[in-house]
Amino acid sequence: RYWKTMDTPVDQIDGESCCSSSLSTHSLHMRAALNDCSELVERLRLLLHLNSIDPSCAQEVSEQLSMNNNHCIIQQLFHSAWVASGNIDQERELGLQSLHEISELDILHVDKSGWHRDGNKASSIPLTSSDFKREYCFRNVPCIIRGFEELHFKDVSLNWRKTDTTSTDDATTHNESRINTSWFERYVGEDTMVPVRIDGKNELDDDGRAEECETIMMSLKDWVSNCQQQSNNREGKVSRGYLKDWHLVQFLKSTQSDAPPLYKSPEYFERDLLNNFLEKYSDGGDYKFVYWGPSGSITRLHSDVLHSFSWSYNVTGSKKWTFYIPNIKGDSETTSGNNTCRSFEVIQNTGETIFVSSKIKHEVVNLVETLSINHNWITSANIDNTWQCIFSEIDAIEGEIKEWEVIPEDDFEARENMLRGCIGLDVTTFFLMILLEVSELLVQSFSTIDAMTEKHDDNEIHDSAMSICSLVKVLGKVLTCKEAKTAQRLQAIMVSKTRANQANELATFVLCLSDVLKEPLSS
Numbered sequence: 001r002y003w004k005t006m007d008t009p010v011d012q013i014d015g016e017s018c019c020s021s022s023l024s025t026h027s028l029h030m031r032a033a034l035n036d037c038s039e040l041v042e043r044l045r046l047l048l049h050l051n052s053i054d055p056s057c058a059q060e061v062s063e064q065l066s067m068n069n070n071h072c073i074i075q076q077l078f079h080s081a082w083v084a085s086g087n088i089d090q091e092r093e094l095g096l097q098s099l100h101e102i103s104e105l106d107i108l109h110v111d112k113s114g115w116h117r118d119g120n121k122a123s124s125i126p127l128t129s130s131d132f133k134r135e136y137c138f139r140n141v142p143c144i145i146r147g148f149e150e151l152h153f154k155d156v157s158l159n160w161r162k163t164d165t166t167s168t169d170d171a172t173t174h175n176e177s178r179i180n181t182s183w184f185e186r187y188v189g190e191d192t193m194v195p196v197r198i199d200g201k202n203e204l205d206d207d208g209r210a211e212e213c214e215t216i217m218m219s220l221k222d223w224v225s226n227c228q229q230q231s232n233n234r235e236g237k238v239s240r241g242y243l244k245d246w247h248l249v250q251f252l253k254s255t256q257s258d259a260p261p262l263y264k265s266p267e268y269f270e271r272d273l274l275n276n277f278l279e280k281y282s283d284g285g286d287y288k289f290v291y292w293g294p295s296g297s298i299t300r301l302h303s304d305v306l307h308s309f310s311w312s313y314n315v316t317g318s319k320k321w322t323f324y325i326p327n328i329k330g331d332s333e334t335t336s337g338n339n340t341c342r343s344f345e346v347i348q349n350t351g352e353t354i355f356v357s358s359k360i361k362h363e364v365v366n367l368v369e370t371l372s373i374n375h376n377w378i379t380s381a382n383i384d385n386t387w388q389c390i391f392s393e394i395d396a397i398e399g400e401i402k403e404w405e406v407i408p409e410d411d412f413e414a415r416e417n418m419l420r421g422c423i424g425l426d427v428t429t430f431f432l433m434i435l436l437e438v439s440e441l442l443v444q445s446f447s448t449i450d451a452m453t454e455k456h457d458d459n460e461i462h463d464s465a466m467s468i469c470s471l472v473k474v475l476g477k478v479l480t481c482k483e484a485k486t487a488q489r490l491q492a493i494m495v496s497k498t499r500a501n502q503a504n505e506l507a508t509f510v511l512c513l514s515d516v517l518k519e520p521l522s523s
Helices: 025-047 058-066 069-085 088-101 129-137 154-160 181-189 220-232 248-255 273-281 383-404 412-423 427-451 458-480 486-494 497-518
Strands: 010-013 016-019 107-111 114-117 143-146 193-198 214-219 241-246 288-293 298-302 309-316 319-326 340-348 352-356 361-366 370-377
Touching: 025 273, 025 427, 025 486, 025 497, 058 069, 058 497, 069 458, 069 497, 088 319, 129 458, 154 181, 154 309, 181 220, 181 248, 193 220, 214 220, 220 241, 220 288, 241 298, 248 288, 273 370, 273 427, 340 352, 383 412, 383 427, 383 458, 412 427, 412 486, 427 458, 427 486, 427 497, 458 497, 486 497
Parallel strands: 107 143
Antiparallel strands: 010 016, 107 114, 143 352, 193 214, 193 241, 241 288, 288 370, 298 361, 309 352, 309 370, 319 340, 319 361
């Protein structure tokens, strides 16, 4: 999808006349993202009454902040957030320790009044979305959530579930399908081809990734029949197919552009950098999937792509999740050479949502025919883990290039293409994704507090500041990483040294502003 061309007017690139139709769509999308970053930074400059975004403007920024009492409030909250963000590794260690001590995951219930731990509204204190972010995202701890069905997935659940069955999730006594296949036949089409994965061996590669499954394309009509046969035949005579990583939302957008959305992603899963960016700056790319598997189908041991978080909502059916918990630092015990010292199982039933933390290995078995909605998502709470994943892949690619001796040392376009081919994201996309999010949060924070008089929501601004702090730390690493050679990659993808320099200038200003904000106010 990255190499389709578009008929667009002639553009000027570094003083040379160049037709934009000769550029890849990926290049055009990245240019569009850079333009939006530039507009946001300009808004930020105006909000701060700065003369320019010159990297040497730290003194001017400091003076302007000190002249505005509201901006001083932001600086106080930002400094507090910067100190707190330095404890993220510590929080993750505490989260890991808790996973070694518990016998089951926390169960949260959410309704219109907020969160309640273990679903016991009478005896628990409501939890806000900020509490969820702090206790589960930053601590990197999975949990089960009940209540999203009514708030976010009511319509899709009514449409996709059969209403004429009284069966439960019992995996041993009922094999009839509880999926309303007529909805899919009507809105997707019986002849539409869908990607069915055929289960491979239970093995990981040297990087800890699950072995690639064979994918076959099958008509929806054939899949419905095949799935029911598999669920009824536990002898294994039918190949263990699994309709997974199905971009159904993307498909419906392309075929029914005026149709209402199937569901609304829960707002408690913070700001989704990955899907928000890709949906706007790629040709329909996303990490939003539908999984439809027969009884006994399995997703074998793996950790999620890009070290992302993920969430999964069971529209109908039941899944058994097995989590493998890594050792606590300093613990020398291992099991099966897998650097884990314990595992535990979780049953996810119809109507329940599970939050899966970053980098945790897990495998999943459908106990009955099961239909679920799954998202991978990246946020400020795991952005550093995603950079680790990208950097590791860069290193692996450089090793392959050195072995092949066919790609020139200065061919960074090829390197970015290989990176996208391996993990679905390149350095240019990642860099602009962070820059855009930081810029949006900064504009939002200063605009919000400027619009307030006596009352302002310190918690909201502090949450934004925490996100900004986590993001700029990674942005600085990406910008200055010698091994990544970010400037060369930006230039190669946007086919413009001028635009690469512009991206560098915008990022440097944002980092400069963050450096000023994190400093404690002088008395």
